[in-house]
Each structure stands twice: as C-alpha cells, then as structure tokens.
Amino acid sequence: MRLAALLLLVVSPVMGQGISMVVSGPGVPVESGSRVTARLTLLNDSATELTRTFPDKLTGRMVIGHQEWNVELQLRTDGEAAEVRVLAGRFVRREYEFTLPESAVGRALVELTEPAGLNPIVIEILPPTVIAETATKKESRLVRFLKDGEAKGQPFDAGAFFKQHISGYEPFYFIAGTESPNAKFQVSIKYQLLNRESRLAERAPALAGFHFAYSQTSLWDWNGESAPFFDSSYRPEMLYLWERVWGGKSTDWFRIDLQGGAQHESNGKGGADSRSLNIVYFKPTLTLGKPDALQLSLSPRVWVYAPDLDDNPDLEDYRGYVDLRTVVGWPKGLQLSAIGRLGDDHNRGSLQLDLTYPMMKLLAGSFSFYLHAQYFTGYGESLLLYNERGDSFRLGFSLFR
Numbered sequence: 001m002r003l004a005a006l007l008l009l010v011v012s013p014v015m016g017q018g019i020s021m022v023v024s025g026p027g028v029p030v031e032s033g034s035r036v037t038a039r040l041t042l043l044n045d046s047a048t049e050l051t052r053t054f055p056d057k058l059t060g061r062m063v064i065g066h067q068e069w070n071v072e073l074q075l076r077t078d079g080e081a082a083e084v085r086v087l088a089g090r091f092v093r094r095e096y097e098f099t100l101p102e103s104a105v106g107r108a109l110v111e112l113t114e115p116a117g118l119n120p121i122v123i124e125i126l127p128p129t130v131i132a133e134t135a136t137k138k139e140s141r142l143v144r145f146l147k148d149g150e151a152k153g154q155p156f157d158a159g160a161f162f163k164q165h166i167s168g169y170e171p172f173y174f175i176a177g178t179e180s181p182n183a184k185f186q187v188s189i190k191y192q193l194l195n196r197e198s199r200l201a202e203r204a205p206a207l208a209g210f211h212f213a214y215s216q217t218s219l220w221d222w223n224g225e226s227a228p229f230f231d232s233s234y235r236p237e238m239l240y241l242w243e244r245v246w247g248g249k250s251t252d253w254f255r256i257d258l259q260g261g262a263q264h265e266s267n268g269k270g271g272a273d274s275r276s277l278n279i280v281y282f283k284p285t286l287t288l289g290k291p292d293a294l295q296l297s298l299s300p301r302v303w304v305y306a307p308d309l310d311d312n313p314d315l316e317d318y319r320g321y322v323d324l325r326t327v328v329g330w331p332k333g334l335q336l337s338a339i340g341r342l343g344d345d346h347n348r349g350s351l352q353l354d355l356t357y358p359m360m361k362l363l364a365g366s367f368s369f370y371l372h373a374q375y376f377t378g379y380g381e382s383l384l385l386y387n388e389r390g391d392s393f394r395l396g397f398s399l400f401r
Helices: 002-009 141-148 158-165 199-203 205-209 315-319
Strands: 019-024 035-044 050-053 057-064 067-076 083-086 091-099 106-114 121-126 166-168 172-176 183-192 210-220 229-247 254-266 276-288 295-305 322-329 335-341 350-358 370-379 389-400
Touching (some): 035 083, 158 166, 172 370, 205 210, 205 229
Antiparallel strands (some): 019 035, 035 091, 057 106, 067 091, 106 121, 172 183, 210 229, 229 254, 254 276, 276 295, 350 370, 370 389
C-alpha cells in the first residue's frame, strides 16, 4: 500500500487539497475495435479524510504515428456512487471504458486533456485476434456475484451471462426465390457448457471445448395454399471444439481447429414422411491466410451412422459419409462458401454455394447483417425429398456466416 502511494505521488496532483489523480491503461495487448478499460485512481496524501466525485467522462486524443483520434472514456459505475470518501493515506479507484477504432493498430499514446493535468497512457493494440488471458483480467459479474451475493450490490445479470456463452455455429440466414418452396431459413447456435471463469475451467481448461448446439433448416412454400412449411430439418448435437490446435496468432498465416461430436437429425414428421438419422463425426479445419487478409478455409467432415438407418435404409446412398466446406474471402469483406457432399454413387451428391457481403461496410456501419445469395444443386436440400434432385437460387440476408 505504501509503495503504491509513493508511486502515485510522482504524478502531479490535479484535484488539489490533498488529492492526486492518476490514470492507468489495460497493461496487456488489446485488439483493435475492442472495448478497453482504463482505471482512474484518487489518492489522498493528506492527514484527513476527503470527499471527491469521479468525473463522468475523460476526454482527449489517441495518437499512433501520424494517425489521431478523439477519445472519450465513460465512467463505469456498476451501481457504485461517483462521489466517494477517500481515507487519509488511502486511494479509491474506478474504471472507465471506450471503444478502440478498428483501424487503430500499433503502440498508441492516449493523452487526456479533460480533466486537465492527467498523465498520458500507452496502449499496445494488435489486429483482431484472440489475446491470451492474463492474471490482471478483471472479475466478471458472475464471479463477483458468487463471492459477494446480492447484498453487496452485485446482482447476477442472467442475460449478460447467457451472451457470454452463446455464439454462432452454422450460417444463420433468411433467403427467398421464385420457385416453390420459395423461402429458406436457417438458425444455428452453440452454447458453451463450462463457465470460462470458474475454478473448474482454471484447473481443467480442456473442458471448455464442450458445447451444445442446435441448428434448424426450414423450407417455406409461399406459393402453396395457406403458405405452409414444406419441410424442416432439426439438428441438436453435442460437440467438442478444440480451437487453435496449431497457429492462429496474429502473425501466423495458418490455423488448425479440430471438432468432433454426435448429431441427431430429423424432420419431425410421422408415418411415410418420417426422416431421421444419427451420426458421429470428426471435422478438422485448416485456415490459410492472416486474420486481416484474404483467407482460404477447408473443413472436411467424415461420419458414421449410429445406429443403422432403419427408417430410411437408402439415405446413406445420397448422403454418403463425407462432405467438405470451403470458404474463400476476406473476414471483413466478400466471402464465397461451397459445401460439397458426395453420395455412395458419384452422381448422387450435392453442391451449395453461398456468397455473402457485410452491410457493416456500408453507410458507416449502420447495419449489422450480410447480403446473402445461395445456389443449390443436387440431392438432399430437403430431408423429406433426400432422394430427389433439385436446383434453387435464393437471395436474402444472413446474421452469421
């Protein structure tokens, strides 16, 4: 405590009357475009208790080489009062947050001009990539809730906790064309089963790879009487995802991920229209190209049917035992995805092409979806008609690709 006080005294006092104020940065490299936290510390170097109020915001500029941005750091209250009592010889600290520009990469100097007299801070900004967690990582709301409970002002935010663990899985889109069935939509999410900030995750980090996933693809016949749903495919699954087995750093031009799981698929119908299957699969993914440049991704998937296909014994003739998803394009730009599947016979496969472009690049990032065009040819677009060949072209939008 005394050592911290001596270090803080080096900074010029900006509040006067026994209070000094100093700003500290995140202390570890951060990603461009991410939300960054800085800390403002009030130090009472007088012999009496003093009362002060943290400013609502800190303003200034951030400089990297010849580039310059205006910055505004907002006070993060978390239910804590801005006005505080600072005991003699002690300090009180609050957090401020701001969002880094996506174009900011390098060693940034943040010079704060309001309030006057604050010290500058240096932030190391890297291109979008996963930054290794450090011991200085602040506690989440969940951890604080488990430690302190509701009584100490740390309510558990169930919505925020849910968003921490849910993510996109397969592409998430709504598209439509002129031929029946006109519309096609797909929803797909995965949920991480292990709390990343738990003691179990710290002791056995490999368990963080377990996820539950759910995907649904539906064909909607707008031309039909009462616009019925033609067919749907429901796909719950349990999977294990091992990301960045090899490579994946901002300086690497390649990355390898591994995934395995068990998936059930059915169309929810009965009688002669019933279709169902269960597979156990393995899927490696190789990505070539740096995170901010043109990339090529290859994801072959192989599977076995478990148990046998009693309801539709010839389904494997059309579905086969392997498919390949190829993606080429820019992570922040145009992308083309191709999914090819080969049945037991070479002429019973299918090919699906998806072309997407982020609307976030237009109108100053006002929209948060992608333009989406899809072409399908071959067998199996519908689980109901898995043994009938078809061709379709549809346009629409996607939320995740």
